[in-house]
Each structure stands twice: as structure tokens, then as C-alpha cells.
Amino acid sequence: MTEPAPAPNRPYVPLWCKSNYSFLEGASHPEEVVDACRQKGIPALALTDRHGVYGMVRAHVRARQQGIHLIAGAQISLREGAEILLLVRDEEGYRNLCRLLTDGHLRSSKGKCSLNGQAVCGCSRGLLALWIGPLDPRASPEAAFEPLLGQFKAAFEDRLYILLARHRRAEEILPEIQLRKLARRFSLPTVAAVEILYHVPERRRLQDVLTCIREGATLTTAGRLIRPNDQHALKSPEELARLFNDDPESVRRTLEVAARCSFSLQELRYRYPLESLPEGKTSSQHLRDRTFEGAARRLGKKFHGLIPQLRKELDLIRELEYEGYFLTMHEIVEYCRRRHILCQGRGSAANSAVCFALGITSVDPTQVDLLFERFLSRERAEPPDIDLDIEHDRREEVIRHVYEKYGRDRAAMVANVVRYRRRSAIREVGKVLGVAATSLDRLAKLVSHDHCNAEFIRQAGLDPRNPALLHLTSLVEEIQDFPRHLSIHPGGFLLGHRPVHDLVPIENASMPGRTVIQWDKEDVDQAGLFKVDLLGLGALTHLHLCFDLLQRHRQRELSLATMPKGDPSTFEMICRSDTVGVFQIESRAQMAMLGRLKPRNYYDLVIEISIVRPGPITGGMVHPYLRRRNGQEEVQYPHPSLIPVLKKTLGIPLFQEQVMQLAMVAADYSPGEADQLRRDMAAWRRSGRIERHRQRLVTRMVAKGIQPEFAERVFQQIRGFGEYGFPESHAASFAHIAYATAYLKCHYPAEFVCALLNAQPMGFYSAATIVNDARIHGIEVRPVSILDSHWDCSLVEIEGAPEESTQFAVRMGLRYVKGLGREDWRRLAEAARQAPFRNLPDLARRSRLHQDKLEALAEAGAFECLGLDRRGALWQIQGLTTEPRPLLPLAGRDPLPRFPALSGLETILWDHRASSHSSRAHLLKPLRPALKAQGLPTARQLNRMPNGRLVRYAGMVICRQRPGTAGGVTFMTLEDETGFVNLVIWKQTFERYSLLAKTLSCMGVTGNLQVAEGVTHLVVRKIWKPELEKGSLHLKSRDFH
């Protein structure tokens, strides 16, 4: 806390201040307003955001640092047409304010709050009310509000004031006279105020812009929607005294009001909800019992080795009174288990043996050396953060369970504050400035994360001297990080032992039935509240589906827990980079790394997952690690004391935890300081925070005998990590799922593919690539068929298949037919259950499917099983609707014309158009003779060629990427019927061929092969359009994600 500012001669307290958390109204961050108070020597501040306490936590944290007394409050627009301020006196008042706001929000649609005077008067205890008056004094004279004011007087008694606000507006002169009359009539004291919308007058421009965004107007058409002057900045005490020189008593009374409001957010007493406990047991005992039972069950004999760690953790949990939180997580996990929903904890929780024992995480603490302090520390005294991954298509069930168990008043989802970023700012601010929408679109597409300045405007082909664009550049920078509106956090829940709306107001989210609190994740952390994160993960759905298929078709019971460990053939497959569909290690970059890192065990997978991240890449850690791993470089440590920290990664820090440990061991950071270092690394947007640690780290390391240049290098590595450093605990959780999916791909490829197709959308690759990969692995994939396909893809036993080969083929499901919905499938299935379909008219009549749906099925070839080719089926379908349906099914009366049969290529193209994949063949298969005639190799042939060879190659583009860490290099993956080819395109080459590079689906490239450590890349020199059979080879690729 800083020293208090010197007291001014004529102090006052701003009682009406709206930060930018009064969305699209206030034009300063809460922290800026607090800082400005400190600078002007103002001792206290009331934050009264409109209908909420959205910015209260941030203001509270900053006010504590600055020694400012923060008064909690809110501005309320009453349904009767008047405005009031409510200020919190004590805890009861805060509770009443939150309840009131919750009530107003929940009875309204998202973002709105509807309250009347009666509701406010009903929650008056612990609150002060400051009467502002009618919204439009000309439309509603003050006299009309006399009954309402009387009601307020009765409810608030001596806690009601008349607020006199002056902004040197022509329109406020007469209303003030009216307000003074009312004050006299009701014997109410008056207080002086300015409606503060920004901390400095320079923000007035931004406030005008925000108003226009809110009202959907432009500056030139906004008229009186925007304020007439810049008198809404925070006034110094002298300025306010001058403004109210005729009424010093009202100014003085602001101090009296502030003195009556003694509440601070620190007073919030939050306890985590207690689970129902067995009779006679405390929560601590119950948690201990559950933990030891679980540890014994999961670890068997190894359990005893873990007892000291479990005791240590349980003692700390008891000391911090966090038992309820762990029991809740355990209850949710148990619920998932009962419902056969796969779930797994991730994040720092994987550092905890208790979490493992309770079944929350799957990382065996006896296998991996984890840092418990990263998860929970006495010094930090912050609630632990457990993220629980749940099968993505069943997460909703778990969320419903939480709502049902805790009730809507004790469980609410955490908000996600949507903030302005450059792109959104350009679009919205530019529109307000009247810049043409098409120009804005161009600017928004070109803008980088770093800047929006005159040079950028010039690069975009626009005139930087244009005044509107000049304003745009500065305003876009100013509006950065401004909150725009609330949305919902993907899975964060706030649970409370008492109603959540006593802690923070709850409002409706846009999703029906979903409610959200007014604070985001950071606010919840800062306020010391417990959050439960329930996140959806597609890979768990994939695993579950695969386990089900194994059980159904092979009677093999398999689960994450019973998965055979350390399977050599699985790791062989991983080393071959044969990982399409394998969780976390399937991307182009991961595949390239697999060939170099060659993981041989579980911990190698943990490293593999962590190393292909921007942190280690930009920190320059990848190559040294690989050289050391391959024995090309000696393993060195900066200091002997760091050997325990860095040994497992050969002297190179790869994980976030290592950075923390490094700071603790080498620079004597306390666990709390180390955690702060982690947070500062994460706060990359507020650049500079990491620099605070430089001197401390380097000095202390040098003092411990580490060479200064080495200390500096370590710091540079830490800085390079930025937010991208991956926690080991996180990687350890993911590696578990990665191994499981790899094992299934290796041993049960048909089940793996079938489950993966049914779990879509997820992962890195499209269905077309997954199907092609399956084909390459010898799995038969059968096309959709109206008689044989289900909604999902299914396994079909191959008759007469030898035992040692794949025994199942995959039958594509009707879910892959574009335009067909699950309800259509239900109709079809219902009709088919009654009697088999005899022909197409029979099917159409009994299923009552719309013509569009029938055509979609026809185009996908689903009627071929009825002896109808696609064109014939289309012709029949188009004839079905032009005549009334016969009472009895009749065969078509006109003969079926003979349409040309589809060629092989056409068939595949139709497949792609109708179902985004082809089970027949890869698109390039029928074109291979033509490609071969041009001397073009297949991917398989190319990947066997030697380093340096100049080659020409053509393939389908499946992925275009330009990572921010690659210095403008673009990576692409091309695919053909035999596999992938990875391209590296330097910036100049990409720019030279940018049109072809961005638009071609089937791309031809010329370049040199770069083969290193068994990994092949084609470094592109030229891009060209292959000469192919006429017809569009246009497929959707995964571009620049």
C-alpha cells in the first residue's frame, strides 16, 4: 500500500463515477479512475457502474494499493423513469445491492436490468440512496416523482440524499431548481456531484465514440445522443469547489456520505459449500478417508510410498479449510463415473497426490515429480484451481447436475468479459467515424497485434492524412482492452455456501436457462472465491466412443485406468509420426517433432507436448534440448544447485514449473514469489511486468555463484516463455490421453477411426483426411447407404477376414450427409423399422423426408443399395413432389432416362460435395496416371528421397499455417492418396505466389527437400497450378488458424 496522498484544502468525495464496466458508457478503466483520485488528493471514491458491480474487484485491488477508500455502489434506472445511486454502507447493504441487481437482471433479457422503486425500497437496509432525478426532465417534471420520492424517504429515512450534478449544461439549470425544491419539501440533504465518465478530459472523444457504438449511430448523426461538453472528467477538489461555489455545504456533505460507507470487499466472508457428510464425520475426516481409499485403490502396493505426500497435502488443505472444494470436485468426478462420462482433471491440480487419489486427475504422482506449490501454497492463500475436462458432448449433463445439486442461487457460471481487440476496435470505431465499411474490412484484415498507426493505414492503401483515419488510429489504441459486454466462461462455476447473489449479482446469459455472475475469472481469483472449471474435451468423447466399440465388438473392457502402460509398438508408431487423430501430437508441427524427439516413454510424451509451444520455441530451448537428447551436445547446468530442477530436461527449462523452481532454488524466491513470477509471465499483454523480476533474479543468482551471463541467459529464457510456457502438470495430464489414443490407433485402428469420425468435430484433421489415413492403414471404409448406415459411423465385420488382419470395416454414418439432420435420421429409422424399403418412392412416402433431404442422400450415393445411381435417384426424387402422393405406392410411370454415368473422379467429387469426404478413394487417386505422366511423385515416394533433391510435387492442401513464432514463414501440408508432404514457404516466396498459395486447393510446388533426423520438408521455390482433368478440385482446407 502506498503512502496516503496529502489532504487537499477543500476535500470532497466523488460519489457518482462510472468506469468502463458501465459497458459502452464509461471511458476509463476503474484502475485509471482510482489512480487519478490518488493524484488529485481525493481520499475516497464511489464506483457506481450502471446496474452492476462489474469493475468493483479491479477498483478494490487498485484502491487498496493506492490507499483510497472505495465505496461500492451502482446506478439504477428505475422503471418509473428516475435514476438513483445506491451506495453500500455495510455488508448487509452489499448483500442487498447484489440481491437487488440480481433480481433486476434475472427478470430481464441479457444485459438489461428492470427494477422499480418498490423493489429498491424493499432492499434498503445497509444502503444509502442518492436521488438523481428523472432521465428526461422536460418529459417528466420532478413533481411527478413526488410519490416515489416519498416512498424512498419512508424506506431510506436519513439515508436518502438529493444529488445535485453539474456539468455546465444548459439543460440542467432548471432541473436543479426543481431538485432543490424537492429537497426542501422532503427535508432531504443535498450532495454535490459530477457524473464521472472518464478520469481525464482527453477521454471525452472515446466516451463520444462509445456512446455512438451503444446507440448504433455515427458521430455526425448522433446529435444530442452524445454529451454536449467534456465536463464529465474527475474534478480536483478545487475545481469542484469552484463549480459549487454557491453551495459549499453540498460539497462538504460528500465527505459525510463517504464516512457513512464503511464497507470493503475484503469483508466478504466466503466459504466453500460443504458436501453432505456421513454422520459423525467432519469434512476433514471425510476427505482424508476418501483420499486414502482412493489412493489404495489406484496405486495398490505403491500406495504406502505416497502416504507422506498425501498427509502433507491434506494437512495444508485442512489448514486452509479447502476440504469442501476437494469434496465437491470428487463428487462431480463420481457423478461422471456413475454416468459413464469420461473426465480428467488437468492444469495445476495434476501436481496434487490428493487429486490423483480422489480420481480427479490421472497423473500418477509416483511416476512424475510434480510441484505441489504450483497447485496450492500456504503463503499464497489462494483457492486452488482445478480444471476438469469432460467429454465435450456430455458436458452439458454435468453442468445441469451442478445446477441441480447446488441450486440456481448457489451455483452460477463465471463471466467472460469480451474486450476490444484491434480488429473489433477498427470495425466499431471506424463505423462511428463514418469510414466506409469496405475500407474498415480491409484494415481489420490487415491489422497486426502490435500497432494501428499511420504507417499501417498507408500500407492498407488508404490515405493516412484523412482526419477520420487519424482519429481511428489513436482511438483504436485507446479502446484496447475496454470491456464491451459479458459473455459466458466456457465452464467456470462459482459455488457458494450461501446464495451466490449475496457475493456478486447474477444475470441472464444469452443461452436460455444459463446464468452468469458479473465477475470474470480474474476477478473471482482476486476476490478469493472458489471456481470449478468444467471444460469440454473432444478427445475424451473419442476415447469413450472407442471404449464402447471395443466392448461391443470385441468384448474388451478398457478404460483410461486399465490401459496397458508403455506399449512398445505404440511408441514405435508415434516415432514414425503416424499420429493422425492422436490427441495433442497430431498437428504438422508435432508430427515433425516426433520424428526428431522419438518418444519412447510416457515422460517423453510429456516433453513432446510441451516443447512444440511458442514459449520453448521463442525461448530458444528446442534445439539445445534436442542436441543434448541426441548426444550431440554436453549436458551442462548453470549451477550444481539447479541439477535437481533441470535434470529431467537435460539442463534446459521446458516447463513453467521449472521456471518457478529455478527462481526458488537459484534466486531464493519464496513459493509465493515464484507464483507471482508465473502470473507475470502469463500477463503478456500488460508488457513490462516480467521486467520487474530481472534485477531480483539476476542479482540473486549471481550472489549464489551463477555466472552473470548465465544468469542473464536464464532470465532471457524466462522472458521468452511469456504466457506460452506450458505447465508440466498440464502436459502430464494431456500426455495420458495422448498415449491412450495412440494405443487405440495402434492396436484397434478400425475402432479408433470409427470413434474419431463419430466424435467430430474435434482435433486437427477433417473427416476426408481421417478417412484417407484409415485407407492408407488398410482399413476398409464403406460409403453411406440408406439400408446399411446408421446415424453414426459403425463397424461391420468383414466376412472371411483372416484373424490377424483388421476384422472390421467402417461404415460411414448418415451424419456425414450434408443437410441431413438427426431428426431426419429418426424418421428414416422409424420407417425402416416398420418394413424394409422397397424402392425410393416407398422410402420417400413412408419417411416423409423433404425433397432436399432426399436429394442430399441421392447425391451422397446413399440409394445405390437400391440399385439407383445418383443421377437416376435425383431424377426420381425430382419427380416425386410434382404430383399428389398416391394412396398406394406406385412405380414411376415414365421410363428412367439414361444419364451418363459418373466417372471415377466425378464420383469422388460428388462424395466430397455431398459428405465432405470420399470413402471410395482419395481425390488424386484417379488423377495419378496424369500426375505420373508429368513426372510428379507421390507423397510416399517423396518422403523417401534424399536431402537436397530438387523435386516437383502436387497434392491437395489440407492445412495452411503461419505461426507468430516463425518470422513470416508459412507452413502447409499437402496430401495425396499415400500420405502427407510438409511444405516450408519463406516469406518472399509466399508473397511472390501469394494468390496461388492462398487459393489453390490442389497445389503444385517445386522446391528442395530438407531431410533431417528422418523428417522431410519441402522448401518451396515455386508454386504452380497443376494441369489436371477439367473439373474443380476445390476442397476446404484448414487455413491460418
Add this chain to the structure above:
Amino acid sequence: MDRVGAIPRSAADRTGCINIRALPLQLLLRRHPEWKQRPVAVVEQEKPQSPLLWVNAPAGRAGIRSGMRYASALSLDRDLCAGTVSEREIREAVRQVHQLLNRFSPRVEPCEDEPGIFWADAGGLDKLYGTLEAWARQIDLHLSRLEFSASIVIGFSRFGSYALAKAERLVTVLPSPEAEQAQSRRVSLLHLQLDPRLRDRLEKLAIHTLEDLLGLSEAGIQRHLGEQARDLYRLASGELSRPLQPQSIPQPLRSRMDLNEPDPNAQRLLFRIKQLLDPLLRAAAERYQAAAALQLQLRLENGTRHHQRIQPARPTLEVSVLLDLVRLRLERVSLCAPLLELRLEVEAVGVSAETRNLLQRNPRRNTEAALQALARVRAEFGPDSVLSARLKPGHLPEARWEWRPLHGLTPATPRPGPIRPLVRRAHARPKPLDRKRPPGLEPLLGYLISGGWWNREVRRDYRFVNTDRREVLWVYYDPQGRRWYSQGRVE
């Protein structure tokens, strides 16, 4: 579909089809000639998500296709220029081309479904131009002078020539009906304007050309592909034909009187105007139109010209009403020389027969009388003499209202406000005060207006001040110009 045609009964019948390809795109390029070498697209609206309706060849080479969103197209080529073309522009262009074609053929029919397609009767014109090709080239030449590029096909039927004009890019003269039939059947269906859904269906069934379509049975087509495909079949097979339906361009209601002897008598002018007006109003009535305004042009012996526009309160066919207004206007005009030529044009607007009858009755209501009175004021003092003040949502006093022409009258419904406002008289423009400080005593009340930072920043510190003469002045200080201004006074 009205692109009806078949093999004509007589081989002497020749029909030319003129296709101004992608007319909206050509209009956009005519408006922006500097874009000719650049990728250009016509968009539905000036919005990023607006679809592209037409694209030129450079845009096509960049991979930009019609139907794409502007935003997507822009990501393919940052130089893409785009603009909208209004219905009105298209209508005007069609009228212009129609007028031009009428110079080459008395019988021209513009296609209503597809602006840019025209049929012209070319029968016998080879005699006049030497050959039909020469005739077509003349049209092509004149169209290029209007900066239009077109394909022209001279065939024997409306549909045959149309289909080929859509597919061809040059001037083509077909030698025989059989040649037209043979060539038109090879035309790809993609060239014809078909419902996109039908075109897609035909494409899927491998029906690519008219010949492919004719390979199916008419009944089958009707049952499986619908009415539009059936009509196309019948057009292509020659079963359905419709003769050319030439349209004439409506002539303006205009009349002129040349005086053999310059007439110095202004009194007689009114009678001369009546002579011209009577037949024009009759012609308007026959078109179910009424006079919304009169354009009067006088040429005097000394070469000077007078132009007057006289607008009645409502569109009318009453000669007396119009002449009364003309008289009032002419009374304000002094002719400095004898009259040499008189031109009169009636601006007519369409009215229903019922309305037309009403127009000819005498108005009874007072509002009507008031409107007539205002029309007379307008006639006497000019069109800007009748204005009304409208409130505007601005902050500056001069931005709080504006004067707009008064076109109609609605009964006033005044509502008393809670506070009777003081009346302030504002100067048309703020007047700078000579002295540095405003005259008078201490300021009574003040307020501040600042804004306009996005354009021209304004800051005015307003005060109401008492003067020595007990007037309350409304003044402000401009800190940028460092001087005081008088905005007005308070009554």
C-alpha cells in the same frame, strides 16, 4: 420467360439480339474509368458481407467469383474495387440503349427479365445498310461510343438469337434458320439466365446444353424438373414462340410555339400558353397522368431566356388552376424584349382514373385551400418562399433546427410543456462583438458546449448577460478565436 422464339414462318424474318454483357458491371466501369485495368466487382450493398453480383476479368483471374462475399474476395486481392449500381442507373441505361437502337430499327423490344438484352427487328435492313452484318456493326460502333460492349446475333427467332447472343462474344449473322437451330442447341445452359436451383439440377443430371435438354421428353421434364425447365424445352424445340413486342419510348409532354413576329405584348402570353397547355393536358389525361409541374421557357428577341417552373399544390388536370399560377408568376417577371419563342413542358405523374376524376373537382376542404394559397405564394415568390422550421438533435443553437421546403400541411397538435420556455431570438449567424468583453453586467447563467472534434472542434462558453438597456443578451466566448460573439437575445 419471355425470351420466346422459334424458327419463324418466313426465312425473310430476321431478328437481332443485342446483349450488353454484365450491364451493371459496365455501368460501374463507365462511372469509374480509372478502374478498367483493376479487379472490379459490383456488390449488392456497400458492406463487407455483401455478395458480389458481377466481377470483371482481372478479378476473375484473382480467383474472385460472383456470389463470393466482398470480405472474402478482398482477402484474395487487396486491390479489388467494388461499388453498387442502382436500379435507377440500370433503367436509365436501358432507356439510353433503347433510344439508340430505335435509330437502327423501328421495332425494338428490351427484355424485362434481363436488363441488357434487346431484340430488334432486322427485317429488310440489309437493303438499307448493304448487309445485315454492316447493320450490326453500326450498332456495335454506336454502343461502343456509349462505352458499352455488346454481342450481337442476327438470327431468325427470338430465342435462337438470344441463346447465341448470350454465348457468343462477337457480331454474328446466321445464314439460315437451320444454322441458328444447330448452333443454339450447342449453347451451354450455364450461359442462359435460369433459376440457379434449376441450373444446378440440370448440371447434376449432366444436362449441359440445350441439345441435352431436348433429349428428354417434355412430359418427363415437366414432371421432374418443373415449369421453367418445360418452358425452356419448348422454347428450344420451337414449340413456344412469341412475336417481337416492340416498345416505344414515352415521349415527353412538350410543346413549342415560334412567333413569326416578335410579340411585345406580355398580356397575350397567357393566352398563348393556354393554347399549348390544353392539348398537353389532354395527352396527359389519355396516359392517366396529371400535371405535377410546368416548365416554361421563353426566348426573347434580344436573345435572353427565361425559365420558370410552376408547381401546383397537387397534380392536376385543371387548366384554370395552372394558368392562375402561371399568371401570378409572370406578373413578377418583366420581359425586357418582345417574345420570340415559347416552350412548355408538362411534368406528368401517373394517377388512377378515380383520382383523375377527383382532381377535376373543386376542392372543398380548408387544407386544400391552404395548400392552394401556399402554391400561389410559391408561384409568386419562387419555390424557396414556402419553408418550415424542423428541429434537429444538435447541441449548437444553429444546429438545433433547419429550414426545409414545406410540401404539405398537417393539423397542428400543440402540447403544453411543464415549463413555459423563454423565447430566444437567434441570429442567422453568430455576430462577433467589437469589444473584448460582452456589454453589460455580471453574467446571469452560463453553460458550455464543446465538441465536433472529429471534424472541426468547437468550444463555446455561453452566458446570458444583462445589458445597460435591460436587455438579456445571449453571448458566448470562443477560446480558440479569443473573442466574444452574440448568439441572440432573450425576450
